[in-house]
Amino acid sequence: MYKPKVFLSGGFKSGWQSIVIQELCDQFIFFNPQTHGLDHHYQYTTWDIHFVKECDILFAYMEDSNPSGYGLAFELGMAYALNKTIILVDEKSENDAVFARYYKILHKPSGVVFSKLIDGIKYLKTFSS
Secondary structure: OOOEEEEEEEOOOOHHHHHHHHHHOOOOOOEEEHOOOOOOHHHHHHHHHHHHHOOEEEEEEEOOOOOOOOOHHHHHHHHHHOEEEEEEEEEEHHHHHHHHHHHHHHHOOOOEOOOOOHHHHOOOOOOOO
């Protein structure tokens, strides 16, 4: 049985990746940058680029506590250029109007946009075999 490959893009502090993986672990193969253990930006950027190229779906979570979202924006733009399926959960724009004004540019290349992680997870689940 084929399992779609999912790149988890977003902040590292809250551990949201574990929630996604725990909910859907047997239905997908996950590429989780939180676990690569690389410290040097050249190394982890190369790792990220490699696995964005390899994934079928980019699952991007801009959580409210993420200070910038620069890495997520880079990965999302690359996934769009590579014609990957993109699911964006944009929690931060719901709570920060100034941030939302500038971040909405990432809504356009995203296939779908949700404001809650649970809704993004439910939608991702529809891509399992």
